[in-house]
Amino acid sequence: MKKLETRSFVLTDLQTREESGIGIVEGRPIVYDSPTDIGGYFREIIARKALDSTDLTDVRLCMNHDTGYVYARSRRNNPNSTMQLIPDDEGMRMRANLDIEGSPKAQDFYSAVKRGDIDSMSFMFDISDEEWQGLDSDYPTRTITGIGKVYEVSAVAFPAYKETSISARSQEALESARAALESAKKQAVKESLDNDIELLKAKIKCM
Numbered sequence: 001m002k003k004l005e006t007r008s009f010v011l012t013d014l015q016t017r018e019e020s021g022i023g024i025v026e027g028r029p030i031v032y033d034s035p036t037d038i039g040g041y042f043r044e045i046i047a048r049k050a051l052d053s054t055d056l057t058d059v060r061l062c063m064n065h066d067t068g069y070v071y072a073r074s075r076r077n078n079p080n081s082t083m084q085l086i087p088d089d090e091g092m093r094m095r096a097n098l099d100i101e102g103s104p105k106a107q108d109f110y111s112a113v114k115r116g117d118i119d120s121m122s123f124m125f126d127i128s129d130e131e132w133q134g135l136d137s138d139y140p141t142r143t144i145t146g147i148g149k150v151y152e153v154s155a156v157a158f159p160a161y162k163e164t165s166i167s168a169r170s171q172e173a174l175e176s177a178r179a180a181l182e183s184a185k186k187q188a189v190k191e192s193l194d195n196d197i198e199l200l201k202a203k204i205k206c207m
Contacts, residue, residue, distance in 0.1 A: 002148065005176065006065065007036065007046075008122035008156055016114040023100035023110035029121040029153040030092040038177040043141045051087040053128070055149035059085060061096050062154045063109055065124065071109055072096035085150070094121070094153055113155060124152040132184045140181070 007030075014027040030051065036044045061072040061083050072083035083096040098106040112118045129146030 002126040003176065004124055004126055004151065006122050006124050008120055009034070014113050014119055014121065014155070016110060018100070021101040023098040023106065025096045025098060025110060025113055025155075026094065027121050027155075028091055028093050029123040030147075030150075032089075032091045038142075041177045041181045042139060044144065045141065046091070046144045046147070048089070050144050050147050051092055052146075054087075054125075054147045056085050059083065059150050060152045061094070062152055064156050064158075065122065065152065065154045067152065069105055071098055071103075071106055085153075092150075109155065112157075118155045118157055120156045122154045122156045123150055124154075125150045132188070135185050135188045140184075142180070142184070 009028065009031050014025065016026075017024050030046065032046055032048045032050070034045070038044050056074065056077045058076070059074040060067065060070045061074075062070060072081075074081045074083040074085050077085055082098075083094065086093045086095070098110050100107045100110050126148045127144055127146065128148035129144075131143045131145055132140055133143070134140040
């Protein structure tokens with residue numbers, strides 16, 4: 001089973017407007033090239049083109065990652081969905097149509113964003129490809145080069161991650177970060193040992 005991760009961005013350019021009883025919320029849940037400190041363990045960057053092969057076929061819009069209520073949904077990301085996700089040069093934009101006349105919860109969501117009480121977005125995803133630099137240092141860098149699937153995007157009041165820092169509020173996220181770093185370091189050591197063994201075999205053959 002793939003490990004699901006979440007990241008949040010505070011400067012998401014959340015905007016609202018109303019059209020014929022529909023509350024439209026727009027924002028940016030994913031930002032490229034924005035270095036994020038992951039618990040002091042490592043720096044992380046989402047690379048440009050990380051969304052090139054991402055599965056966006058069924059993504060929900062929630063509040064604070066509470067999947068008990070879905071405010072909008074992108075079904076195959078088509079124009080008839082209540083939410084559209086648009087990858088671009090800066091990351092990914094989101095446009096959601098909320099039923100603010102028929103749903104009190106949707107009205108509360110829309111009002112909180114409109115007032116600026118909620119100004120952050122987060123997304124839940126899994127990683128399909130990554131690169132590490134500086135694993136032999138105290139503060140390496142992980143570059144996410146491929147996001148496999150986006151499962152959900154949320155407007156969040158207390159983001160577990162800010163644009164340049166991670167909060168200790170999410171212990172599970174911190175443990176996940178530590179495990180990811182340890183796994184990458186073990187893999188690097190294994191690859192180094194394998195290379196040494198192959199070099200030794202080549203030398204023995206030449207003797």
